[in-house]
Amino acid sequence: MDTEAVRSFVRAAESGQFQHAADELGVTQQAVSKRIAALERELEVRLFTRTARGVELTLDGQVFLPHARSIVADVERAVAAVRPGSRALRIDVLGFRSGQAIVLHDYWRSHPEIDLDVVTLKAGDPQVAVAAVRAGDVDASFRSVTDPATLPPDVEVIHVLDFPLELLVGPRHPLASARTLTPARLRRHRIWVPGIAPRSEWAEFYDQLATAFDLRIDGAGPNFGVEALLDALAESADVATLVGSRDRLVWPASHGLRRIPIANPTIAYPQSLILPRTNPHPRLRAIIDYFGSLAPLPEPAWLPSWATPRTSSGNVGGRR
Missing domain, CATH: 3.40.190.10 (Periplasmic binding protein-like II)
Structure with missing residues (x-):
């Protein structure tokens, strides 16, 4: 099975657009279409249906998606295992149109030399993100665990922006x-x-x-x-x-x-990162500092009770 075809399938499934998948992968839309067509022929099922706004997964595509993600993750871990220090920084965002993704993209545009892999776990339960960080599937996740007592000792949550x-x-x-x-x-x-x-x-x-x-x-x-x-x-x-x-x-x-x-x-929504408590990815610190350097909230401001102080700016969470 062509792992680049599987990767193209995962990106198209997450973005809902072949063109968005092509942009992320640095190839043409035609290349993505050909890869996915070849994958469908090999699997003997249709993975997508076309809509006015892009593509949607078929039932077979929905079943295949978690396995495809595992295939991509396994291949990337295998490559990283033989190329120490070359692994991309992988960060989970809530959605590619979310403010956290927009700010992250602004950072990358200023630092295009950074090997950055942006993904979305598509899970509401923050413990899914915690598990992904602990397993090394992602290096950090833009999620919050509102009760720190539920966090395992090897993971922390830091508040980076509002x-x-x-x-x-x-x-x-x-x-x-x-x-x-x-x-x-x-x-x-x-x-x-x-x-x-x-x-x-x-x-x-x-x-x-x-x-x-x-x-x-x-x-x-x-x-x-x-x-x-x-x-x-x-x-x-x-x-x-x-x-x-x-x-x-x-x-x-x-x-x-x-x-x-x-x-x-x-009214502000606090943005936090879940990350390993020890030995985080070396590129992560610069991104945290960048988020912390952005303009603070106008005063007065309201934040939920579980928001903690911003790491770089010192702003205090909670209602103000």
Whole structure:
């Protein structure tokens, strides 16, 4: 089995686009298509179906994906075992459009010589990320464990940056014309965050946020992805959602969506890294320092109770 074809399959499955997979792998879209077609012929199944927005996994593709990830990881570990010091720094992000991925990409653009492998574990439970760090599958993960007592002794979580949140609404929403909003003005408005994963850090974040400001946060319904959420906001006169100020979101001009900053206090989502307590990847320190060098939150600001001080800047977590 061609391991580059398997790698192309994994990247296409994670990004939902052959072109995005090609960009990450440094090859053409045609090369990715040919690799995956050859893999489908060898397996005698279809792995993807094409949609208006890219590609989606078939049932066979969903079954094959975890095995494919294991194949890629095993091959990379084998190569690293015979080339000491050459292994790429592998970091897990929540999504390739997330603010953490955008900042990481900004860092890489300034340091293109760094061999960086960005992946997404697609798991809500932070203990999955902890296990991946302990196993060496990733060097660090942009996740948080909100209860440090549950961490194994060989893993730590450090707070590296805070992302202000913005309200995202359609053009007919009653708050659409606002230039800024206070948390108090969000009361009684439905804030829809579909598919909040149980035991995830963001489930606890939204619980604390709703309690602190008496907000109506609705996590009902399946999560069909960001495009479906943007479509729903554009069509609705009473639904809003929260997004990070650095999240990269693109929608058709006809949607007319508005991103509105929240202030007095700023509502912020803390970004943390899970990493080994001893002998972390030598390239990781520079990335942590870069995140810590970015602009601090505007004051006053609110953070959940489990946010700890930022490593480089000294900002203090918790409500302020």
